[in-house]
Amino acid sequence: MRYPGFWQRRGLWARLLWPLGRLVCAEAARRRRRASGRAPDCPVIVVGNLTVGGTGKTPVVIALVEALRAAGHTPGVISRGFGVKVGIEPVDLAEAVAPSSCGDEPWLIHRRTGVPVIVHPYRREAARQLKARYPEVDVIVSDDGLQHHQLARTIEWVVVDGQRGLGNGWCLPAGPLRESPAVLDEVDAVLVNGDEPSRHGAGTRGVPAWRIDFHPQGVIDLFDQSERPITDLAGREVIALAGIGNPARFFAMLEAQGVVIDARALDDHAAPTQTQARAWLADGRPVVMTDKDAVKWPEMPTRAGQVLVVRGGIELPPTLLENTLNTLQS
Template identity: 45%
Template structure:
């Protein structure tokens, strides 16, 4: 385990700053560049057809592999569009779940084991219908068939899934930016950094506000800062709520996170005045088939909403979910999005 973590840490440093390992992998990155360019060219020239939904499609994705904060952005987008008169639906891959040939469509309290943790969280947080399948076009068709009232589709991830035509592309990145600027595996990028110039908006997840916001203008892409504001904690076993400030000054508070960047969650808690006696970073999409908390000596263990979706079966009264809500430097972000959708609506 120590060797695996050490290797992952080395690769993370190389992906951010470059180095001997990154340079060694550059020939493989050239193959990635060729494959990415070829695929994009095929969709642009029509040799590979893309499904054009009868309603507008907003894709929220990233070019940096792994977690950058897409899920809170998807939830905020669904809520923002609904507040402006739309009836949104969501399509997602359903990471880690065997879906089968047909898309799986549901809403409300969905099982993470059947839909994936992020789709289940999005469905619970927004109430919007969610359709999951690795083929986003198939998921979109199934969503519209089951929910014909949906008049805009929000794609959770899928920037590189060009088989689903889109009207708006939003990239979510974090403080790592584009890292060393190289494509996989020499760097962390799924597509060249120049792809950021082709999208409609770049949302940077900064963790906590710490300086002047970017100037809002009409240039494309639109640059916006996002940060995550924590709400009151909710006990997973029992449903009691407690103000996050109640944990400040307590000596035996721990935190765990199975997300793309666990340290971001821990930093959010520390910024709220909580001293963490211990932290447990877990792999993204950790399944919690067995409890990783038995050896933790803590009065309370704070976890993310994405983890809480899967932790109910553990029946551990120490577990408390800390929900977060996205906030933005641009108060007109979703007004802009709604107007852009009206201008680019299919047909």
């Protein structure tokens, strides 16, 4: 979904749409109050957001899964799979053949972690199928399931984009919010991606809030899978590709590493066409993209250095992990 600029301001368009936004907020609050979802026979951790568009949930899910596994748990992931049509039967990523059948984010999570991932539009059914197929799973991580109350949850994390924040603070369609900002006072933790929580009203009413940052670890050459430090790109001119919720965040990260970028922003989850890919490869400059874009890249490079994928992640705050593990054990 495209993120219109007026969502960051309380200008004319936002004010005209504000009555509709009030209705959306009220309905979301009603659903949250009446939530009585059924729980599977293991804890559920929801990683979600209040706004439409990307906030950096996928790196958080990957980091959480890895931390749970390091602590001795056997996690599994459930997801909606944005932009794909799933019928009665869920999609098991162990059987999926391409991102187009399951969604780019679940595909990336499965490839990066190797844990079971089930995609279905109904989170409760996804959780049921996950436990039926993988009974050894003892913690379910729900990717982007904050507003899906059919599934009960043990822990709720909200990820906030540190650049866009909560926009103008109004609900759709007047602003970017799926539900009221008051939800930040009800969840178990707030993670602000790339900024201090206090600048976004988080962590002020007893709910712990932390800043998280994406740390690039290197770049993978799509031609031969070789890895090099991202510092090798300092001073070089590249075509920077990002089809994520907030492409500006990826571009700013590259510029902070000293990379000279020619930015090409796509809509979130969008894939470049084969014509675009061939034109960029013929340009002569390296094409540098996110992990999420790499799974949808349509044209294999013919030589090393043509297509580079930034590999990295986030480090979850130790206190947050300690609190989470303690809750799971209680």
